[in-house]
Amino acid sequence: MKRPSSVPMISGKSGGNAGLSGKEDPDGRHMPGEETTQSVRTGPKAAAEAPRTKRTKRRIDAATLTVTPLYAFTLLFVAGPLIYMLVLSFLKRAEIWGIIHEFTVENYLKILEPVYLKTFWESLKLAGITTLLVTLTGYPFGYFMAKLNAKWKQRVMLLLMIPFWTSSLIRLYGWIIIFRANGTLDRLLMWLGITDAPLKVLYTYPAVAVGMVYALVPFMIFAVYSSAEKLDWQLVEAARDLGATPFQAFWTVSFRLTLPGLLSGVVLTFIPSMGLFFIADILGGNKVVLVGNLIHEQLMKARNWPFAAALSVVLMVLTSLMIAFYRRISGVKELEGLL
Amino acid sequence: MTDIILQLVQIRKSFGDTTVLDGLDLSVRRGEFITLLGPSGCGKTTTLRIIAGLEIPDSGQVILEGKDVTYDEPNKRNVNMVFQNYALFPHMNVEQNISYSLRLRRVDKATIRKTVEEALELVQLEGFEKRMPNELSGGQQQRVAIARAIVNQPAILLLDEPLGALDLQLRRQMQMELKRLQKRLGVTFIYITHDQEEALNMSDRIAVMRNGQFEQIGTPAEVYSRPKTSYVARFVGSANILTGTITGVNGKLARFENHNGIAYISAQDAPVTAGQKVTIAVRGEMVKLTPEYLDHPERPGHPEQPDHPQYPDQPEHPDHPEHLHHPEYPDHPKHIDRREHLEHLAGLRAVVKDKTFAGGVLQVTLELSDGSEMVSKLHGIDLPFAPGDRVIASWEPENAVLVDLEETA
Numbered sequence: 001m002k003r004p005s006s007v008p009m010i011s012g013k014s015g016g017n018a019g020l021s022g023k024e025d026p027d028g029r030h031m032p033g034e035e036t037t038q039s040v041r042t043g044p045k046a047a048a049e050a051p052r053t054k055r056t057k058r059r060i061d062a063a064t065l066t067v068t069p070l071y072a073f074t075l076l077f078v079a080g081p082l083i084y085m086l087v088l089s090f091l092k093r094a095e096i097w098g099i100i101h102e103f104t105v106e107n108y109l110k111i112l113e114p115v116y117l118k119t120f121w122e123s124l125k126l127a128g129i130t131t132l133l134v135t136l137t138g139y140p141f142g143y144f145m146a147k148l149n150a151k152w153k154q155r156v157m158l159l160l161m162i163p164f165w166t167s168s169l170i171r172l173y174g175w176i177i178i179f180r181a182n183g184t185l186d187r188l189l190m191w192l193g194i195t196d197a198p199l200k201v202l203y204t205y206p207a208v209a210v211g212m213v214y215a216l217v218p219f220m221i222f223a224v225y226s227s228a229e230k231l232d233w234q235l236v237e238a239a240r241d242l243g244a245t246p247f248q249a250f251w252t253v254s255f256r257l258t259l260p261g262l263l264s265g266v267v268l269t270f271i272p273s274m275g276l277f278f279i280a281d282i283l284g285g286n287k288v289v290l291v292g293n294l295i296h297e298q299l300m301k302a303r304n305w306p307f308a309a310a311l312s313v314v315l316m317v318l319t320s321l322m323i324a325f326y327r328r329i330s331g332v333k334e335l336e337g338l339l
Numbered sequence: 340m341t342d343i344i345l346q347l348v349q350i351r352k353s354f355g356d357t358t359v360l361d362g363l364d365l366s367v368r369r370g371e372f373i374t375l376l377g378p379s380g381c382g383k384t385t386t387l388r389i390i391a392g393l394e395i396p397d398s399g400q401v402i403l404e405g406k407d408v409t410y411d412e413p414n415k416r417n418v419n420m421v422f423q424n425y426a427l428f429p430h431m432n433v434e435q436n437i438s439y440s441l442r443l444r445r446v447d448k449a450t451i452r453k454t455v456e457e458a459l460e461l462v463q464l465e466g467f468e469k470r471m472p473n474e475l476s477g478g479q480q481q482r483v484a485i486a487r488a489i490v491n492q493p494a495i496l497l498l499d500e501p502l503g504a505l506d507l508q509l510r511r512q513m514q515m516e517l518k519r520l521q522k523r524l525g526v527t528f529i530y531i532t533h534d535q536e537e538a539l540n541m542s543d544r545i546a547v548m549r550n551g552q553f554e555q556i557g558t559p560a561e562v563y564s565r566p567k568t569s570y571v572a573r574f575v576g577s578a579n580i581l582t583g584t585i586t587g588v589n590g591k592l593a594r595f596e597n598h599n600g601i602a603y604i605s606a607q608d609a610p611v612t613a614g615q616k617v618t619i620a621v622r623g624e625m626v627k628l629t630p631e632y633l634d635h636p637e638r639p640g641h642p643e644q645p646d647h648p649q650y651p652d653q654p655e656h657p658d659h660p661e662h663l664h665h666p667e668y669p670d671h672p673k674h675i676d677r678r679e680h681l682e683h684l685a686g687l688r689a690v691v692k693d694k695t696f697a698g699g700v701l702q703v704t705l706e707l708s709d710g711s712e713m714v715s716k717l718h719g720i721d722l723p724f725a726p727g728d729r730v731i732a733s734w735e736p737e738n739a740v741l742v743d744l745e746e747t748a
Contacts, residue, residue, distance in 0.1 A: 235426050235429075239428075239439070240412070241392075243444065244443055
């Protein structure tokens with residue numbers, strides 16, 4: 001959890017929030033005489049023991065007042081559900097409805113069954129393919145977009161934004177029209193004489209992959225663009241001047257310097273593509289089952305909440321490891337706009 | 340024998356509707372330090388980029404070491420550039436930055452290490468190999484950029500306002516160092532600056548640029564003391580530019596007159612005729628001031644003051660009014676008494692407007708009767724001029740230079 005590093009001081013505002021300050025201290029310090037019950041304290045123990053004057057105490061009260069809603073919100077809506085999910089994953093499901101409050105690791109062992117492992121593997125594979133395709137299309141797009149003049153940048157940006165004005169679900173239905181037997185794609189290919197029978201792309205693996213790429217490529221474009229936008233093109237000129245061919249200059253300078261953007265694009269693509277169950281549902285029929293679909297099914301249809309929670313926890317751990325891995329291999333400390 | 344290393348022939352370049360370079364010709368000699376001097380937007384950076392190959396001219400030729408390289412890629416040219424903001428690769432340390440071109444050419448590691456070491460020693464940055472560019476000061480980044488550009492042993496080193504971002508003191512120091520470096524390496528430097536002082540300090544030759552053309556190319560001394568145009572005179576050393584009419588020529592001397600008074604200029608460099616409208620340039624430090632107080636003994640033309648023997652106002656001078664017996668001649672003694680006559684002697688009448696100290700020099704700004712300004716730079720602190728004083732500005736004839744003579748030449 002991120003803590004704001006500086007907090008505006010509103011001195012002289014004696015609201016008398018002594019009660020509040022006892023619970024929520026922005027610096028994560030232990031207030032004297034307070035029994036902490038929160039398990040997520042991260043801040044260092046500052047010199048809290050130093051006797052405080054009345055004035056400083058009042059200041060801290062004001063500061064506390066300012067950030068309290070933020071912390072309350074985060075705890076309530078981020079940490080809370082996560083902890084609930086974690087706890088849930090170690091509980092048993094009830095026969096018909098709800099859960100039994102009994103500790104078990106059964107849910108995690110169940111994931112090791114081949115059918116579920118296969119789902120994880122399929123998800124990773126599809127996420128990998130999607131990420132690769134998104135990188136191959138999105139990186140050049142974002143890179144060259146950064147080279148456009150201001151007017152064209154705006155226009156292209158607008159074109160990229162327009163689809164977001166419509167619900168992604170509705171846009172996905174558009175792909176059905178294109179992919180279905182004798183749909184737009186089939187008719188186009190047949191009219192061009194490339195095929196002579198409908199391909200029936202809908203409800204196949206490629207249809208899901210295309211849907212994924214379509215849904216996720218803007219994020220890659222934005223990530224790469226924001227990185228390439230900051231690139232000093234004079235560095236490329238310097239490389240050329242020092243004897244680099246255009247490709248060498250790109251590879252040794254531009255690519256290296258846009259790597260943070262590319263990697264955050266990868267993260268932005270890879271993680272959602274593990275969980276975009278509705279794309280697999282709508283474009284893949286029942287043929288493509290991803291972890292996301294599995295969780296969805298377990299939660300909504302099988303009503304096995306603890307198992308769904310366990311799956312979610314594993315998925316989260318997996319993606320976290322993935323991000324750590326990316327960061328390690330790239331040596332990039334800061335992903336563009338992320339983490 | 341002069342060995343020409345680079346020739347620009349009739350280079351033209353425009354961006355959209357803007358003509359940046361308009362038929363540029365330049366010959367650069369091997370081993371010289373040539374400076375392109377001009378205000379921003381005059382096309383000097385574009386010239387440099389065309390030499391480097393980062394820009395292709397619309398027409399004209401770039402001939403490097405006898406070979407036409409106009410359309411060659413930048414990586415195919417044996418020139419290297421030091422960019423204005425250094426353009427160091429932020430993801431590489433000093434060593435990697437400097438060795439970049441060597442690594443591209445797959446030079447073996449031992450040689451790279453040795454070359455980098457030598458380059459760092461040359462720019463006095465030993466021990467900085469592992470630093471990242473953002474851990475260096477501006478001056479240090481500057482040195483790395485230079486080291487990076489010279490390890491390739493280019494025929495020409497192009498420097499685009501390399502000292503622009505440094506503070507004054509560091510800039511002075513780097514000027515000396517660059518000059519020393521250039522002498523030691525014997526590499527041809529093409530240097531860009533808008534700072535005339537920098538150009539005068541460092542260059543073997545200066546090419547003054549204006550609107551995509553060279554106004555004058557010459558040694559610092561030539562450009563400074565014999566500017567060809569009022570633009571050069573104003574840009575290099577901010578000379579005073581005055582316009583007036585030649586009202587008399589006598590061998591080496593010409594009399595220059597405008598509504599502020601009379602002055603004498605040397606007529607040796609350029610032939611002038613009476614009645615010709617001319618522009619002259621006079622450096623501030625050449626302008627002497629005397630109080631406009633007719634009986635002041637220091638006033639030129641004062642009876643106690645021996646007049647310049649060659650001035651036409653000397654009685655024994657053939658041009659002197661006393662020798663001109665035409666009764667309608669305005670200076671004729673019959674028409675004016677000696678006092679009034681003095682009014683017509685050398686010097687322009689002006690009013691002191693302002694005075695400031697700049698580096699041990701008193702800079703006096705004068706206002707002429709037409710509202711234009713003139714500057715006189717005087718040595719000394721305790722000078723008796725205060726704003727509002729009426730003074731006479733004068734100079735030795737040889738210190739006034741005729742400029743803008745294209746139409747008569």
